[in-house]
Amino acid sequence: MRSQRGAVSAWLLSSLLILATILTVGAFFVLKWRPEVASEHGRGVDRMITYIIFAAGFIFVVGHLVLSTFLVKFGGKGTAAYKPMTHKTEMLFTIGPVVFMVAVSELGVLAIGGPVWNQVYTHKPDDLVVDITAKQYEWISRYPGKDGKFGRKRPDLFDDQENPLGLDRKDPDAKDDIVVRGAVYLPVGKGAWFNIQSWDVLHSFNVPVLRAKQDAVPGLTTHTRIVPTAVGRYEISCAEICGPGHYRMRGFVNVKSEADFAKWLKSQVGWFE
């Protein structure tokens, strides 16, 4: 027998679940929760996120509806009886959802994400090459200068104020290297290939508007490619807890028109010039 109190509880809890579902789905469509996108591959990243959210969201909504229905139908009716499943049913209910989830999420992500991966990790010959060095708590970018070659970096030459990249002044390639603290400059519409390194601990080069996020790992050079599509100033915020100053490890990517970028590049002086 169902008690009146049990029935009211079941109804209330069920309504709460429905309300939570409506609010979540509503907020998804009403709120602007995604920053603008200003890179070529960024739309692909967004498509992937949208797909995952719809796939997971569908299961979320169905799950909540089923749960609320069961609550109203069976809530407060006392202890349920245990019915053992047959082997066949158990296999069906175990393997079925696994195959379904893999098909929905992984295949979907691969189909949409594969081309994006290709865009992010293919170095094209006419890309602008930018070196990014992360250190507690700063982003430093480097451009190869007129010779188009990056000079040697030596950790023993590091000096925070005088030589934050430890450039070797004896290396002729290093002479005209351009070093910029806290900022990256890029021309709009042109591919930029990044070599990312870290001086100390794990950091992550994260530019939300450009949908770029790549770990900076000590001892490794990681890469990412960005083709900015809109002129603007976009924040770099470290996305890997790297120490007590992590919150202020920021910088800016300045995307400029091709002419403005050329003007900026021309105004820069090499570190040892």
Place this chain on the structure above:
Amino acid sequence: MIRVSALSTAPLLLVLALLGSGCGGSDGASGGGNKPAGGPGGDAGQPTGPDMKIDAGTAGSISGAVKFEGTPPTERVNSAEADAYCHGKHPDGIKSESSVIGAGGELANVFVWIKKGITGKFPLPSEPVTLRQTGCRYEPHVLGLRNGQELLIRNEDETMHNVHSLPKANEEFNFAQTKKGDEAKKKLSAQEVMVKFKCDAHGWMSAWVGVVNHPYFAVTGADGKFELKNVPPGEYEVEAWHEKFGKQQQALKVETKGDAKLSFTFKEN
């Protein structure tokens, strides 16, 4: 009574807990190692004994100039874009102060002090020496103070600075000054030439502090000149230190009421 409270508030509490965990956190930049005084590179402790009395009737002085010969190094410009306040103050970047050289080769920011020849205890000035953080740089860039004298460190910027000393003989300190007007008083209690100061929030910032047992030290200005006054007659070794070009020593004699002239020349290294 309806029994819903425990069940229905549980998800709410969970949500609140998740929201709460995203906020807060503590501002680091504290701590710093403790180093006992008297390590390499400095003399531990204060001089002892009765206060020295300098006879004004016989005291002389040491004066001169410091020059740089050769091609001056490039003035590096650091972009301050990561900090909106500093970027606003210096939209075209902040010039490095590691080699400030005049048109005639006058070398500024050289710390000149009597390294050998002075012993005894000199009364400490009651006024502190001030190190300011203004416009996202340390002001002055090079300064001297007495062993045991107070160093007043002040933030005059509307941004957070982090004062981090890197001594060899003194105790290291490393603390944040989060807002304009923040002040801290510190004492360095071992002779040490020089102690580097940096700012952990702004990589380009540096200052150099010379801690000396006696009052005979000076920092060259834009004209490259220095003067040490009220020096008792005697034989001394004077050292000139520059952050980029190194150190030089010269021996000299101060006659009674005489002005001993001294010039140092630094070259490209």
